[in-house]
Amino acid sequence: KQEVTQIPAALSVPEGENLVLNCSFTDSAIYNLQWFRQDPGKGLTSLLLIQSSQREQTSGRLNASLDKSSGRSTLYIAASQPGDSATYLCAVRDNAGNMLTFGGGTRLMVKP
Amino acid sequence: EAGVTQFPSHSVIEKGQTVTLRCDPISGHDNLYWYRRVMGKEIKFLLHFVKESKQDESGMPNNRFLAERTGGTYSTLKVQPAELEDSGVYFCASSQVRFKQFFGPGTRLTVL
Helix, strand or coil, rough: CCCCEEEECCCEEECCCCEEEEECCCCCCCCEEEEEEEEECCEEEEEEECCCCEEEEEEECEEEEEEEEEEEEEEEEEECCCHHHHHEEEEEECCCCCCCEEEECCEEEEEE | CCEEEEEEEEEEEECCCCCCEECCCCCCCCCCEEEEECCCCCCEEEEEEEEEEECCCCCCCCEEEEEECHHCCCCHHHHHHCCHHHHHHHHHEECCCCCCCEECEEEEEEEE
16 A cells, blocks of 8 residues: 655745755555645645656756655755745555555745 | 636535535546545545546545536535544545646535
8 A cells, every 4th residue: 555755744944945845655656746735725736747757857946856766756946935835745646546645745834 | 727626615514414515627637536634634535537437436434425426527525424523625636547637626624
């Protein structure tokens, strides 16, 4: 059974810092991995999707990497801004099914 | 293009009552998913429709939950009778084939 863990659970940084959020999963037989952002009281916004054959994806100040063999993904946020404050969720889709298995999320606060 | 919509945004009911949640997927998306997050836990998969057929309902917690997708368009999730532990946020997502899942804003269910 796939399990997804995100570390740290919460993170507070000053504006302008580069930061890394970590995601690990137990079963490497994944189809893809998605990073989401959730603002309080809102739905999930997809940030990046990495297929199992890919090593990384980039969108603006965000870069997500995937190391399938070690069961790890990282989300790198460059030059963080207060508007980046949100909960970041990692979710994997296994080869066997269509459901997403989510981690517990990292609650990020970027202070001005 | 309209996103995934969910109704209501918030529902407060008494234990033992019935509640019906609705999800309208993105037009043209045959795949529709229900997930939920109960207090303090990760987002968990409930079930997956392909058009009007239930592809995977392995995440449904018990027979008090009934999901339907008549005509392969919108879906409803009925909880009858509701229990205290059903409180949480219920998310709907849709996708084309095995592509990225797009999430709705969620329905916050409170059972008193």
